[in-house]
Amino acid sequence: MLKPLKIGDIEIGFPVVLGALAGYSDMPYRLICRFLSAPYCASEAMLDRQVSAEGKLRRRLVRLDAGDHPVAGQIMGNDPKVMAAAAVVLREAGFDVIDLNFACPVRKVVSKKRGGYFMGDPEAALEIIREVVRTVPDRPVTVKLRLSRFDADTEREPFWKISRGAFDAGVAAIAVHARSVEQKYRGRADWEFLSRVKEAFPDRTVIGSGDVLAAADAVRMLAETGVDGVIAARGAIGNPWFFRQARDVSAGRMPFHPDLAGQREIITRHFLLARELYGPKRGLKIMRAFGIHYARMHPHPAKVRMACVNIKTDEDWHSVMSAWYTEPPGF
16 A cells, blocks of 8 residues: 655645646646546646736646646746746636746756756745745645756755755645756666655655656655655656556556557547647647557557658548557558
């Protein structure tokens, strides 16, 4: 039995959750993951200025569904006042948790002093954290961090300064990706560092991230590091069954693998949700990208992936579904 995860006063339950995924953890995919037993999800990372500005983009970014709770709204920015204003918008939109991203390693993000930039500027990070916590005291605030900005920083002093200061400021939890910003997603994540973080904060909520590519990895991270929760990120793209699988592994069962009929049912449900939110043209484009990732669950992943790459129209989409997601699959 795994210890239930709690963030502030919000009971999450099963401690394996869907992380913020640029281009993927939008509302349609969050609803699919919840249908398949994800207990908690985070939005895509949203720029604070886009959230603060009135308009169609903001309405799409902050749209929620009654079934999409508890949910975190993740924001990135570099101005404490603007970040706080965005947090207010997310609170009013109904997000249960405000999540601050100081971990994104994408070059254009870091170069604009957002995301992972702050792993080298702890004072600026803490200024944002304090302002957001002060502005939305009725919402748990969480912070996404990396262990350092540069590989050469083996002492991790900025990390320790931000994490201690964040807890002192009143954040409900920290999520730690166990790589440096410079490392991005290369090499192995340092799970031993996650153990050190949890040892340093035994009475605080620490959530781990990094190299959780299969359900068994999530359960192993919980056991080996002692963290309170685990983020499924890249491993959950195209595998919304990840959370059911993690429950299976934690209970000593073989992880569930959907048959073709089950895959087609979920992919079709996702397709309809995407069309509803984005409209036919944009919805198809988004689902083509998802289809490439869903292909890894298929008995013939390379062939299905290539078929999805070539989708241009709704007719192409339905042809792929008919050709590859029936028994027997393929031409």
